[in-house]
Amino acid sequence: xxxxxxxxxxxxxxxxxxxxxxxxxxxxxxxxxxxxxxxxxxxxxxxxxxxxxxxxxxxxxxxxxxxxxxxxxxxxxxxxxxxx
Amino acid sequence: xxxxxxxxxxxxxxxxxxxxxxxxxxxxxxxxxxxxxxxxxxxxxxxxxxxxxxxxxxxxxxxxxxxxxxxxxxxxxxxxxxxxxxxxxxxxxxxxxxxxxxxxxxxxxxxxxxxxxxxxxxxxxxxxxxxxxxxxxxxxxxxxxxxxxxxxxxxxxxxxxxxxxxxxxxxxxxxxxxxxxxxxxxxxxxxxx
Numbered sequence: 001x002x003x004x005x006x007x008x009x010x011x012x013x014x015x016x017x018x019x020x021x022x023x024x025x026x027x028x029x030x031x032x033x034x035x036x037x038x039x040x041x042x043x044x045x046x047x048x049x050x051x052x053x054x055x056x057x058x059x060x061x062x063x064x065x066x067x068x069x070x071x072x073x074x075x076x077x078x079x080x081x082x083x084x
Numbered sequence: 085x086x087x088x089x090x091x092x093x094x095x096x097x098x099x100x101x102x103x104x105x106x107x108x109x110x111x112x113x114x115x116x117x118x119x120x121x122x123x124x125x126x127x128x129x130x131x132x133x134x135x136x137x138x139x140x141x142x143x144x145x146x147x148x149x150x151x152x153x154x155x156x157x158x159x160x161x162x163x164x165x166x167x168x169x170x171x172x173x174x175x176x177x178x179x180x181x182x183x184x185x186x187x188x189x190x191x192x193x194x195x196x197x198x199x200x201x202x203x204x205x206x207x208x209x210x211x212x213x214x215x216x217x218x219x220x221x222x223x224x225x226x227x228x229x230x231x232x233x234x235x236x237x238x239x240x241x242x243x244x245x246x247x248x249x250x251x252x253x254x255x256x257x258x259x260x261x262x263x264x265x266x267x268x269x270x271x272x273x274x275x276x277x
Contacts, residue, residue, distance in 0.1 A: 007189075013263070013264065017256065017260050041196050044197040044199070048270070055203065055216055056213075056216050056231075057235070057236065057238060059114045059213045059236055060107075060213075061109070062110070062214070064110065066105055066110075070123050073127075074126070074127050074130060077131070078101065078131070
């Protein structure tokens, strides 16, 4: 039974992706929890991947600006659309 | 102090460019190929919003509404791009050498995750977001698309498969490798400093 439940780190990392999407089967969940309880590396991987997932949503181009010329262009286009 | 338009969620198209063009652009740019595309999508967003003004019921803020239109425009952009490309025959990635793991599925020595600090304050969070942006740009084509749509735009895996015309199996392989690559890259960049 234990042998069946023991998954590799490679499989565990694959399952954490599924876990993120709520798509683990019951059996997969059991196997993943068992592996994570014994493997600090995969636990670390999961924690860090989760953090990356959270922060990715917030990524914005802080160092790039929309040029004023482009804004003026857009303003014109919108004005023309409204008046037609 | 909430302005009148914030209080009752009215739409004020005359102010859109002034208020929102910059933030829409800064949101779009990391999610598409370049600033020309980003600019285009922002413009299309404003036009679509103007066209659909009747449909703005004020149940969300003007800003939220515009961002949701932009999200659709970004997804449309990926859909169009995919259609215009030759059908990508995906190599069976499962057979490809998995650099991160040994034969027995254990972590390869050089690839094991190390400790790096959780981003606890706004400055650290900004730093990791910058690093993610950089690392994402270094993913290869399809992997980058999958990662961007899933993690930056929060699109469901089902929709991603439709948009990029890939099978669920392909998706899982791509997302798996993208996550491994991203985590490794983010770690390298954060531990460098």
